[in-house]
Amino acid sequence: MKILFINTNRYHFPPVVSLGIEYLAGELSKTRHRFEVCDLCFSSDVNNDIETAIKRFDPDAVGITLRQIDTVLFQNNEYFLPEIKRIVAECGKYGCMTMLGGAGFSIMPEAILSYTNSDSGISGPGEPALVDILNRLERKEKIPRLVDGYDYFDASEYHFRRELLFDYRLYAQKGGIAGFRTHTGCDGSCLFCTEAGKRMIFHPPDLVGKEIAMLKENGIEQFHLCDSEFNLELSHAVSVCKSIITNSGPVNWTLYMKPEPVSEELFFYLQQSGARLITLSLNSSGCDFGSVEKFCCYASHYGIKIAVDLSTGFPNEHQDSLEKVIDFLDSMEVSTVGVNSFYRLYPGTGLYDLIKKDESLHRFLINGTHGDTFLEPLFYNSFTEDFIVKAIGNRKKFRVEGFEKATNYQRV
Numbered sequence: 155m156k157i158l159f160i161n162t163n164r165y166h167f168p169p170v171v172s173l174g175i176e177y178l179a180g181e182l183s184k185t186r187h188r189f190e191v192c193d194l195c196f197s198s199d200v201n202n203d204i205e206t207a208i209k210r211f212d213p214d215a216v217g218i219t220l221r222q223i224d225t226v227l228f229q230n231n232e233y234f235l236p237e238i239k240r241i242v243a244e245c246g247k248y249g250c251m252t253m254l255g256g257a258g259f260s261i262m263p264e265a266i267l268s269y270t271n272s273d274s275g276i277s278g279p280g281e282p283a284l285v286d287i288l289n290r291l292e293r294k295e296k297i298p299r300l301v302d303g304y305d306y307f308d309a310s311e312y313h314f315r316r317e318l319l320f321d322y323r324l325y326a327q328k329g330g331i332a333g334f335r336t337h338t339g340c341d342g343s344c345l346f347c348t349e350a351g352k353r354m355i356f357h358p359p360d361l362v363g364k365e366i367a368m369l370k371e372n373g374i375e376q377f378h379l380c381d382s383e384f385n386l387e388l389s390h391a392v393s394v395c396k397s398i399i400t401n402s403g404p405v406n407w408t409l410y411m412k413p414e415p416v417s418e419e420l421f422f423y424l425q426q427s428g429a430r431l432i433t434l435s436l437n438s439s440g441c442d443f444g445s446v447e448k449f450c451c452y453a454s455h456y457g458i459k460i461a462v463d464l465s466t467g468f469p470n471e472h473q474d475s476l477e478k479v480i481d482f483l484d485s486m487e488v489s490t491v492g493v494n495s496f497y498r499l500y501p502g503t504g505l506y507d508l509i510k511k512d513e514s515l516h517r518f519l520i521n522g523t524h525g526d527t528f529l530e531p532l533f534y535n536s537f538t539e540d541f542i543v544k545a546i547g548n549r550k551k552f553r554v555e556g557f558e559k560a561t562n563y564q565r566v
């Protein structure tokens with residue numbers, strides 16, 4: 155079977171290669187199915203590019219990746235679903251069967267399928283599921299409208315393979331850097347997060363190092379980790395660093411981490427593997443100062459910079475907690491702290507359930523009525539911008555998140 159992947163992500167702050175498509179293509183390269191990519195990221199005529207790609211390749215299915223529903227920035231929000239709906243309709247004009255997938259799609263797959271009128275979709279990591287669906291299409295079997303990609307993995311480790319398909323130089327010129335993944339899922343329990351509690355499937359560390367070496371041989375020099383958080387499984391994280399050192403030698407890379415679990419050994423190997431910047435995700439409510447202090451000391455000792463993403467104003471949180479965290483972080487060696495008090499609400503998260511049950515919190519909801527789907531961004535905000543600006547005072551490394559369209563590796 156032939157599948158045309160369409161990368162619909164046209165947001166440029168910074169531009170991001172679709173890593174998902176590269177892993178899906180890697181999986182298909184283990185089979186007889188064929189693929190091509192239509193990258194709309196820098197397209198000046200989306201409809202024309204779709205038409206050209208479909209006419210040239212004549213696919214049996216079109217796989218449309220939906221990386222994000224919106225930018226999650228309250229002050230500067232961009233909502234992408236209307237454009238995705240147009241792209242699905244455009245592909246439909248050529249009689250193509252459409253299939254959706256991607257990080258954004260997986261947040262609310264049923265609602266997005268209905269909204270976009272796509273024929274089908276795969277939520278979660280799509281590698282084995284996509285092969286199965288294409289096999290079934292080949293046998294002319296009826297396929298389900300929606301499948302959960304996680305159901306197709308039967309072990310906690312999987313041999314993912316990747317194909318390099320994008321023009322990385324073009325992305326690099328506009329500030330984009332290459333991604334790589336060491337596992338899918340997250341065992342965290344952050345109530346506001348759509349990734350919390352998703353099953354973890356690990357890439358064998360040896361393959362991660364080999365993948366980085368392959369990227370380096372292709373002239374790629376800067377990398378961004380695409381795990382939810384790197385240190386979910388300490389021994390796996392250490393092994394990944396060692397494998398990078400052995401297979402490719404140190405590379406310039408940036409990663410997301412949470413305060414725990416960590417060890418001095420991990421920071422030693424992070425440094426040896428070339429890690430230069432960590433985005434540390436913190437919540438002012440219930441912040442464990444001891445573990446954050448330990449984290450900052452290790453990072454500083456090994457010369458790795460830290461950018462903090464600080465969420466604040468959780469339901470029933472006292473304003474004191476933000477002031478205390480700001481004072482504390484001011485005394486730590488961190489390069490920048492973005493303070494965000496707008497929680498994007500998604501059905502299915504603990505935060506959504508909490509707010510739904512407690513009517514006294516409804517006055518903090520912003521963005522009108524959303525019917526039953528909640529596709530259009532709805533935010534919860536109880537700490538005002540004025541309060542946050544006052545709490546920050548004249549401390550230079552702190553900033554109110556949401557105004558600037560940029561990411562931490564561009565700031566530090």
Ligand code: B12
Pocket residue numbers: 163164165166167168169170171172173174175177178216217218219220221222223224225226227253254255256257258260261275276278279280281284330331332333334335347348349378379380381382559560561562
């Ligand atoms: C790493 C990351 C970043 C890095 C990317 C670095 C890089 N060079 O790649 C940086 C920091 C740049 C970044 C920026 C942003 N990000 Co970001 N990012 C992530 C993160 C953690 C991983 C994404 C990723 O690459 N995963 C690895 C790949 C392999 O997985 P995948 O793309 O999901 O693909 C798999 C499946 O989805 C599926 N699949 C994918 N496509 C398709 C297609 C078909 C047809 C099928 C069948 C299956 C399928 O199979 C794939 C293989 O397993 C996700 C959260 C998460 N854990 O998913 C957030 C996430 C995608 N980001 C998000 C956001 C909001 C942003 C920003 C808008 C933030 C901002 N305001 O600036 C920007 C947007 C930048 C842009 N141009 O798009 C949100 C989107 C939320 C939403 N409402 O939709 C997420 C979900 C985080 C969150 N929970 O809020 N991000």
